[in-house]
Amino acid sequence: MIAVTVPATSANLGPGFDTLGLALNLYNRVEMDRAEPGTLEVLLEGEGAGSLTADWSNLALRAADLVFRQRGGRPPGLRVRIVSSIPLARGLGSSATAVVGGILAADGLTGGGMSAEEALNLAASLEGHADNVAPALCGGMTISWRNERGYGCLRLEPPLELGAVAAIPTVPMPTARARAVLPEKVPLADAVFNTGRAALLVAAVTTGRLDLLREATMDRLHQPYREKLLPGFREAVTAALEVGALGAFLSGAGSSVLALIRKNDGAKVGEAMEGAFRQKGVGCATRILCPTPQGATVSIS
Ligand code: HSE
Numbered sequence: 001m002i003a004v005t006v007p008a009t010s011a012n013l014g015p016g017f018d019t020l021g022l023a024l025n026l027y028n029r030v031e032m033d034r035a036e037p038g039t040l041e042v043l044l045e046g047e048g049a050g051s052l053t054a055d056w057s058n059l060a061l062r063a064a065d066l067v068f069r070q071r072g073g074r075p076p077g078l079r080v081r082i083v084s085s086i087p088l089a090r091g092l093g094s095s096a097t098a099v100v101g102g103i104l105a106a107d108g109l110t111g112g113g114m115s116a117e118e119a120l121n122l123a124a125s126l127e128g129h130a131d132n133v134a135p136a137l138c139g140g141m142t143i144s145w146r147n148e149r150g151y152g153c154l155r156l157e158p159p160l161e162l163g164a165v166a167a168i169p170t171v172p173m174p175t176a177r178a179r180a181v182l183p184e185k186v187p188l189a190d191a192v193f194n195t196g197r198a199a200l201l202v203a204a205v206t207t208g209r210l211d212l213l214r215e216a217t218m219d220r221l222h223q224p225y226r227e228k229l230l231p232g233f234r235e236a237v238t239a240a241l242e243v244g245a246l247g248a249f250l251s252g253a254g255s256s257v258l259a260l261i262r263k264n265d266g267a268k269v270g271e272a273m274e275g276a277f278r279q280k281g282v283g284c285a286t287r288i289l290c291p292t293p294q295g296a297t298v299s300i301s
Contacts, residue, residue, distance in 0.1 A: 030101030
């Protein structure tokens with residue numbers, strides 16, 4: 001049996017739209033094994049289990065199928081178990097875990113040997129961008145890009161004292177809906193604003209300058225357009241910063257807000273964000289998390 005554990009991720013981190021990502025210590029697990037010929041058994045447990053399909057249309061199985069097709073076809077019988085702790089459609093990389101989990105499990109089941117570059121490219125081609133799949137595969141913080149040869153990524157080590165709190169609204173935010181409100185063109189001044197912030201964010205993380213994160217996580221490329229979809233978002237960011245968060249932003253396409261914090265500040269920042277959402281009539285749970293240096297792990301038993 002192959003078991004793949006994949007971390008949650010937060011994409012964009014404010015200014016790094018479709019390029020920056022961070023792995024977090026909340027996990028989904030994909031298990032895969034051969035079964036009697038003619039069998040397809042798919043067990044779904046945990047977050048969103050009732051809303052996911054239990055056949056080849058399931059995202060993890062579609063990802064696995066890409067690998068099986070490259071390697072001579074689907075196994076005659078397959079048993080899959082997916083255990084999810086990451087809420088769906090909340091901007092915490094749940095679909096990236098399915099894609100990465102499916103690819104690595106299918107690779108393991110068919111002899112292994114897939115390179116990290118191949119896994120990244122297969123996963124990003126299925127997701128459409130690499131900002132969640134890169135940290136899901138590599139851990140840490142990642143910068144990803146695409147050129148005519150495919151996707152690439154560079155992994156950075158976040159400072160040890162950096163923590164995170166996710167405010168997770170009860171309302172989901174499908175990525176397609178959050179992308180549909182974005183303009184095709186942006187003012188040059190906004191592009192300049194984000195270029196500087198994204199560069200500063202990478203420098204702040206690599207040099208441990210946590211004091212720069214507030215400035216470095218500002219964004220004008222996607223959050224201003226998306227905030228109208230999410231009552232309480234702007235207030236939650238302001239509330240988090242007021243009680244000492246180092247930076248706060250929409251996690252991926254939302255609906256969660258992620259605050260970067262010094263590790264001991266989790267409870268007060270979480271309460272502040274939850275209160276801000278509730279004042280706008282939006283229910284919300286909070287999770288105190290931590291960036292994780294470890295990306296997806298594969299074990300064979
Ligand atoms: N970069 C993506 C977005 C993240 O903001 O739409 C969602 O996967």
